[in-house]
Each structure stands twice: as structure tokens, then as C-alpha cells.
Amino acid sequence: MTFQSINPFTQQLLETYPADSNETIERKLQQAERAFADWSALSIQERTGYLLRVGEQLTANKEQLGELITAEMGKTRKEAVSEIEKCAACCTFYAGHAEQFLADQTIESDALRSYVSYQPLGPVLAIMPWNFPFWQVFRFAIPGLIAGNVGLLKHAPNVFGSSLAIDDVFRKAGLPEGVFQSLLIDVAPVEGLLKDKRIKAVTLTGSGRAGASVAGIAGSQIKKSVLELGGSDALVVLADADLEKAAEIAVKSRMQNAGQSCIAAKRFIIDKQVKKQFTELVLQQIQQIRQGNPLDDATTMGPMARMDLADSVERQYHESVAKGAKPLTGGDQTSIQRSGCNVQPMLLDNVTPGMAAFDEETFGPLAVLVEAKDEADAIRLANQSDFGLGSAIWTQDLEKGARLASQIQAGSVFINGLMRSDARVPFGGIKQSGFGRELSEVGIREFVNVKTIWIEKPGT
Template sequence: MQAINPATEEPLKAFENHSDQEIINTIESAHQAFGEWKHTSFEQRAQLMKSAGEVLRKERRAFANIMTQEMGKTLKESEAEVEKCAWVCEFYADNAKKFLKDEIIETDATKSYVTHTPLGIVFAIMPWNYPFWQVFRFAAPGLMAGNVTLLKHAPNVPGCAEAIVSVFEKAGFPKGAFSNLYISNEQASKVIEHRHVKAVTLTGSTRAGKEVAKQAGVVLKKCVLELGGSDPYIILEDADLDLAIETTVSSRLKNNGQSCISAKRFIVPESIKGEVEKRLIKEMSSYTFGDPLDDSTDLGPLVGEKYRDQLHDQVQRSIAAGAKCILGGKVPEMKGYYYPPTILTDVKKGMPAYEEELFGPVATVITVKDEDEALEVANDSFYGLGGAIFSSDIEKAEKLAATKLDAGSCFVNEMVSSDPRLPFGGINESGFGRELSHHGIKEFVNVKTVYIK
């Protein structure tokens, strides 16, 4: 595993892949740990989970540096990510027992109830764009439920994987409760097949999700998939444009534009198209890109050369198909895998910018006649992760978000974001299952009926 600093193009620390025998040994160690961990009390687990949160906060700057150097997000965003991880640790430490309490059901039995018991080893395949948050988002509820975890992190953030393991070690979790594997995709398939591995969770591309779902299905193992997204942000005629533009641009450029739930398709009525585009140009032009370790930098580089080249190819193919580039769209001549804030307008169905997920700082403007067409276009996607509506008529916008917009998370006058208190996940090719809230912790437990006569 060899990470490359995307800002400098220089190699970072390399890590040796685990052998097949080391994988088996790690799985056996996790299985043994589960034998004891599943019998610990919620109070014992909560104490350790809160300790993990304390480690994260104490070493926040150091962890943030690793993230920024390996995948390029700005240091301030990396620090915020570490803080969010501490929050999710505390949230599940405080709420897991309540979420998983026995549910008494009145039946013909003397006593009948539903209890929630852990499954065992959960194998997690995680991405590089939020290399700490995506891991803690599943690990905190999973461990609090009594499961143990094996992690296969993205190959370009091996230092983050190592650092996360150190968090649980320093917090005092028993050996085998949380383990990392530096392995290939072929080796990952063998992990899924192993009899001690009971479930799989993946955050990543739709292509990867389909492959993992297929492999898990063959061996009949539960899986949760959080996949790609091409989130529509509808700006209606009566929207507060100051709020709408500031929020949508912030969403589009967050994490250097590399977020599944960022604003990607800006859907606007013809009547305000010109004003929206003028404001978008001004707002996106105010973001400067440069050294992500510099606190004054707004945008860092994309994670790798192939990702930048893929994004630029999507932009160029969209322009060739008739889209108009009104900002950016050119690869800067500088070291690092940078791409400028870019706006494509006059985007139509069939263009890459309409059909595909653009994973980088590119805003796609799609013009519609009215509100009905706006919703039709918003839902005209393979994806269904998130979406947002901007309008001064809150009652109308809420109704549209709740009943007409097809996505796992629908926000009004705010960017889509994940929150430990709310379920998170998608529909269609954005995946299935939910993370976070009480829904997330119940994904990997045995919902067991107990009946006594």
C-alpha cells in the first residue's frame, strides 16, 4: 500500500500487504475477541467508546495531518472530521443501550419480547474521501452493539487505517475487537466468504457495491451499501438566492468536491437562470486552491491523477456534447492533482454531466420550465442518495421534499449532511441499508423473538 501526497505528488509511507495466512490469523483473533466482547455490558463498551472519543480529540491535529497528506482535503476540514468522529463515539456510547433495549410484545404467551444480539465479525470496506468519518460511522454503532470489526481501507489512505487502529488500542479495546487488513480486492473476496465473517458494509462506488453485494449474496450474508450520488439541488423562483448560492456552492466544494452528498446538479427555472449563474460565478471564483496544509486554503487537490483526469474527461465530453463552460474547466499547470472550481451550464439529458456522478469541484446547471419539471429532472437519475430544495415557502418545500423528491435524505434550505442522530443512506444505485441513528445500529444485529409459555 503506497500513498501519494496529492498536493506534492511525493510518495508517503508504504505498508506491506497482509499475506493470506495473516488474514486468517486476524479473522481468528477477531472471532476469539467476539466470544468475550459480546458478553460485555453496554456500560463497559460505553466507557471504552468514550475513551476513543477522548483519544481523537487529544490527537486531532496529528490525525488531521495524516488525512490531509494522504488524500488532500484542507487541514481545517480534516480537523472537523476528527471532531465529528469523536461525536459519533459519544453519541453511541450514550444511546446504544436505549436503542437496543428489549421490546415487550403482548401476545398469547406468558411473556414475549424482541431482543437484539450481535452477529459477530462485520467486514468493512471503506473509501478514501472521508477516511476517518466513514470508518467511525460504522465502527461506533457496530462495537457498541457487541460486534467486532475488520477493516479494509482504500489503498491510498493506509496511514489513516493505521491511525484509526491506534485510536481503539489507546482507548483500551481488547485485541481483535477492531483490526485492519492491508489486502487486495481478491483477498477481500476471501474474507467475505470466511465462515466467521457474518456481514459486510461498504461505502464506495456503485460498481464496487454491486460486486460486493454479489459476493455477499452468494454466501447469504447481510450487507449495507452506501454508494455514489448525483444529488439534485433545486433552487425555486421564490428562493432566497443569497442563502441558496452560498449553501449550494459550499456543498459542491466541500472536501474538494469529493463528497457523495455534495450538490452536483443545480436545477433552476429559466426565469432565474441568468441571475443564478452570475452569482455562482462570483461565489465559486472566491474559493482559492493551494496547499491544503495552509489554513488559508479553501480547496486542496483531488486525491489522485487518475481521478482528476477522469473528472476533466467528463467535463470535456459534456462540452463536446453541447454544455457551456462559464468558469474553470482547465487543468492548472502546477504540481499536484488540482482542478479549479468549474461551472457547466446548458446541460441536457444524455451528457456526462447530466447522467454521471462528477466527483470534484464542478457544478452542473440544468434549466427547467417550472417546479414540476424541476422535480422530474431531480428524480431522473440512477442515484438516490440526497437532495435539497430552496424556497421561501417552507410549507410547500417541506411537502415536496417529503413526498416528491426521491432520495434517502431530503433537506430544505440547507445542504445535505450526515448526523449521528439521523439515518443515512440511499435508494436505487446509491445503495441500501442505513447507517447512523437507531436505524444504523440495528442493521447488524439479530432481531430475535423470545417467546415463553
């Protein structure tokens, strides 16, 4: 079996990669097991030193790595370089906080001494997507490796070049052989890996179907899993919001990375009092988007990553229009403006529950407008979703914003700001958006043994 990496803007073949043989997979598993014994024995300070050098490698090669991302999945060069910079910042963050996050925690009890120790589990399998081919990997790998685990990466086949480039970054930073390795495999070998006793846990970012399958297999083996799945994030705009700023951030959130982000604002839920004005402002922002060659810095939105992904968002558009949604830009009732993977930004009005654009995750440059009667109705609509990843509320009454945020069913709520992942705060969702958390103190403790140590008092 071979895998192809195809430039989504030009449709030119970039590279062909042969799949890892069963023998290669076994060799990498053995290397991971051996590496864990030595890597976990190092102090946190020693492991931190290695990961700081990883950050230095990323910074030194950010332009080259950014262009690789752009070639493989189509995001603009600026977005790609920014992704590499974010990975480097993650290295710096954990280097400065890992020792504190993983320090023994004293527990008051009737023992002479009792405390909690955080110890690594072993080799962790990471199943990662193509839309942020470096960041998705690094937000697992950096905390996971500093905690003392080792990583095996099964990346999306269309970004195997990025996968191997990540291997090269770790290698040039001097990490011991086997601490981080890529597996060039399809879906079929994953079940065997999850059932292998040497794999101690799994993290997956991907679709709900993939998450259910992986979690089911991991559960049957009594293995820890963390799932970051899809989202249909609500951006709630109340009547007292700063509409110009809200419209600017809404469009940025929805259209960055050609709309291919799990935490993008996908459903704009607007108080009916300001819906007309907000809609006009959103249209103005969409008109400023410039499509073209993603390597050209004048381009602000590149192509979608694959033809099948563009087909999917086109289907969701047409199905929603057939049920009464109103096209405002990007197409009409019979077609959308598209050339291959290059899909023009789309905005649908009159979107209601029961339409694909409301109920499903729309993974592309499709924004939808949903009218709310009042604040209570806006929160009801925001929660009327199988997903619960991120969300946003726009209001100038911050106390009200905080109160309403507590009512939204999601892993995060951003008030008057761009929804995003940040190494300093936990990231993850509820409902069909998954379970477990990445990043922050919470994320670094996902793949550790939280071990209680109890020392009895003498003579008791």
C-alpha cells in the same frame, strides 16, 4: 505486493506498506473470532465506556490525525480536523443513546411475555473509501462495536496510514485485542473474506461496480450487506428561494473536500425565472475559493486525492462540453485549468440529461446548472437519475418544500440546508446509491439479530 501513500499536493511518497500475507489475514480472523466471544458478553454500558475513551483519544489527537488525513488525500487541514471532531461526536452520541436503541422491546401478544432482543452478529467486514478516511470508518465502527460486533477494516490503499492510525486510536483507548483490526489488502482477497464463515456481514462505501460485486458475493453466502454507493445529488432552487443563501450553500456543498463527496450537491436544478441571478451568485461564490497548500489555513480547497480521479472528472467535463454544455469557469472547450491533482473549480451551464455531467456521478470540483421550466419540471429532472442518495430543495414556502420533498427519490432531502450525514438521523440511499442505512437508531440495528422471544402462558 506493496502499497504507496502519495501526497496529492506535492506528489511526494509518504510511505510504502507491505500487503498482509495470507498468514496474517488468517491470524486477524482468528483474533476477531476470539474477541467477539468476550466483547459481545460485555454489557452495553461496559462497551460504551471503551468507546467514550475512543472519543477522548480522537479529541486529544485531532490536530495530528487531521494533518495525516491532509497529507494522504489532500483535504484542507480545517476540513480534516473537523472530520476528526465529527468522529468524536459520534462516539458521544452513541454512548448516550445505545442502551435505549438496543433495549429489549416488549410486544403485546397473547403470550405471558413476548419481546424483541437485539443481539450482535459477529465479525463484520468494512470496505471503506479514501474521501473521508476517518468518518466513513467511524460511522460504521462506533454503532457496530457498541452493539457487540467486532470489526475488520479493508481501507483504500492510498490511506493505509489513516487505517493504521485508526487501529492505534482503538488500541490506546484500551479496546481488547481483536475487537477492531485493519487489513492491509487489495481487492483480490475480499471474495475469500466474504466467503469465510467467520465473517458474518459486510458494509461497503464505494462505487456502484464495487457494491454490485460485494453484494453479489455476500448474497451468495446469505450474508447481510449494507451499501452506501455513489450519488448525483440534486439541489433544486425554486423561484421563491433565498438565492444568496442557496448559492452560498450550493457552492460549499459542491466544492468542499475538492468536490469528492458522495452527498455533495452535484446538479443545480434552477427554476428558469431565477436562473440568471442564481448563476451570477454562484460565480461570485466560486471566485472566493482559494486553492493552495491544504496545510495553509488560508486555503479553502485542496487538491483531488489522486491523478486518476482528476483524469475522470476532466473526461466528464470534456464529454459534456462536446454535447453542448457551456463552460462558465475552470476551463474551455479544449482544456481545464489543472496542475496535477490541483483542479480549478468548474461550472458548466446548459447541462441536460444525456451528458456525462448529468448522468454520471462527478467526483470532483465540477458543478452543473440545469434549467427547469417550473417546480414540476425541477422534480422530474431531480428524479431523472440512476442515483438516489441525497438532495436539497430551496424555497421560502416550507409546506411546499415538505410536499415536494416527498416526491424526490432519495434517501434524504434537506430543505434550505446543507446536505450532510449526521449521527442523529439515518444515512443511505436508494436506486444505484445502495441499500441499508448507517447512523441513528436505524444504523445501529443493521448488524444485529432482531430476535423474537416468546414465553407461553402456563397451562396453554
